[in-house]
Amino acid sequence: MVTLPFEKHMYELKSKIDELKNLAKDQNMDLDKEIRQMEIKLYNMQKEAYKNLTAWDKVSIARLVERPTALDYINRIFESFIELHGDRYYGDDAAIVGGIAEFNGIPVTVIAQQKGNNTKENIKRNFGMPSPEGYRKALRLMKQAEKFKRPVICLVDTPGAYCGLGAEERGQGEAIARNLMYMSTLKTPIISIVIGEGGSGGALAMAVADEVWMLEHAIYSILSPEGFASILYKDASLASEAASAMKITAQDLINYEVIDRIIKEPLGGAHTNVDEMSISIKRNLEEAIVRLKREPIKSLLTKRYYKFRKIGMVVE
Structure with missing residues (x-):
């Protein structure tokens, strides 16, 4: 421990x-x-x-290797999950897991950023940092969900999109931008839940949703506190101060209306009781999925547009 x-x-x-x-x-x-x-x-x-807890304490909790990964929740919350692979352009990205499942008898599409539980698994999953093919796989599954009228559930947990040379050569920025564009008009309900780290555009590419939730000790930011400190303070060791200034906690972001809901974690963090945390997420989804499915698509898209337009105006 x-x-x-x-x-x-x-x-x-x-x-x-x-x-x-x-x-x-x-x-x-x-x-x-x-x-x-x-x-x-x-x-x-x-x-x-x-x-x-300070903002930096929350960063430490969100980054714990012991913190439950997306698959820990998927296996506990959804039934009959079938993973689908590949973007149909280049290859498969293990940093993003996606597929079809049932939720209380309702067909859904689940897409998640997946970290590892140990060093070997983290290397396989690229520490949860997706490449362009991961985002294109996610978009392929979203379009499929739209076609078959399945709600989309995204679990966000990434330090950020992979910034290696190969990823940039294959169009990392374009892949993220395309996800943002398509998600804003996807004709099916979308719920995104930040379960750990929500880093930069790599997280936003799976979080243009009708509702964005965060676990109590998750973080959601424009970049890492270390990166922020390096740029603004010229000193990465001031990451703790940067984390506080950035307003990256769930409690900060709900006050700014960037997110819609905070899901309380067990005392000590989600890693202390994964089953309890999964039950809590499931209860929240039970109410939201039924409600969003009942809403006319035109109304859903209008609300989604103004939701993010409002956030954009606050940032400006």
Whole structure:
């Protein structure tokens, strides 16, 4: 288990609780009262710490290797998921996973940016940084969803689009721009959920949606805090200050009306209880999918246009 900087004292207390439990078991001692008191103290410490997280703390949580990936949620929330591969132009990009599934009996298209759970998996998934073929695969699946009137559910989790030479040669900027253009007029409901990192245009290319949600400790930004600090402060070590100035947390962005909903995470973050987090996401989707499917497409597209036009005016 990775321990975050602000969790140091909590980790020490948890270690003492584990020691007491082992002592009680080995020596056959009754330490239930002492253990219970320490567990209550630990819970209160966690509650207080996670209530006052800084923007940089949220960055640290969003980047945890232990944080649930898109496939962790897909396998728990949707039924009969069938993954589809390839962009029909160049190849398949493992950083984007997409396919068809059922959600409470409703056919849906699910598209997600996928990180790895370990180094080997991260190398395969390019650390969740998609190439042009990934975005073109996503667009292909969106057009297919439009044809068959399936709602589109996007799970966003990327540091940003891959900026390697090959990606640029194959049209990274064009692929992202095309997604933005088509998603703005796609004739089917779209819900995008930022589950971890939502970095730059790489995230936006899957987040032009009727509703954009964020998990409580996710982040959504124009670029990384390190990149922001390097450009504006000429010092990447000031990333913590940059994160605060950038207003990248779910709490900041809902106040600016950039996102529509915050989904609360279990105490300690989504990685502490993936099943509970999945149930919470599913409950939110149950209400939203039914509501958006009932709305006339013309009304949906009009609202989508003005939603992002309003955001654009705030940024300007």
